[in-house]
Amino acid sequence: MTTLYRPVQVTNFDQLDELPPGSFMHPDCRNGGILTYLVPIEAEEEWTAMGSDNGEPWIAHVGHDGIDGSREEAQQYVDRFGGFIAHRTRTPWEEAQ
Structure with missing residues (x-):
């Protein structure tokens, strides 16, 4: 298996609890109150x-x-x-x- 990362937009902090372990904020995607996290998928x-x-x-x-x-x-x-x-x-x- 290979781990890839897909982008997920987060618009409020409650959504952060729903992200799976291994997710992290994309370093270049912080604008207008929308954060983009990279979420691991197999x-x-x-x-x-x-x-x-x-x-x-x-x-x-x-x-x-x-x-x-x-x-x-x-x-x-x-x-x-x-x-x-x-x-x-x-x-x-x-x-x-």
Whole structure:
């Protein structure tokens, strides 16, 4: 797991009690009574394969009926079909939006 930080605006001091441990005020974001805190969120690494066939881009599906998102399966896909390995971090916060 990787820890990323997302910005959260705080407009009153009662909200500070709701922030999770590890949150801290962004040093450059103090204006007009609104504070911005950086809140930690856990992110999972996800690996896939990407490439193009005759100029048409493709990406290997991760999830149901696709690869499992591990580096090993992405490498096996590239070995079999060509392309390259792509990597990103995926967060629960991203999925909720």
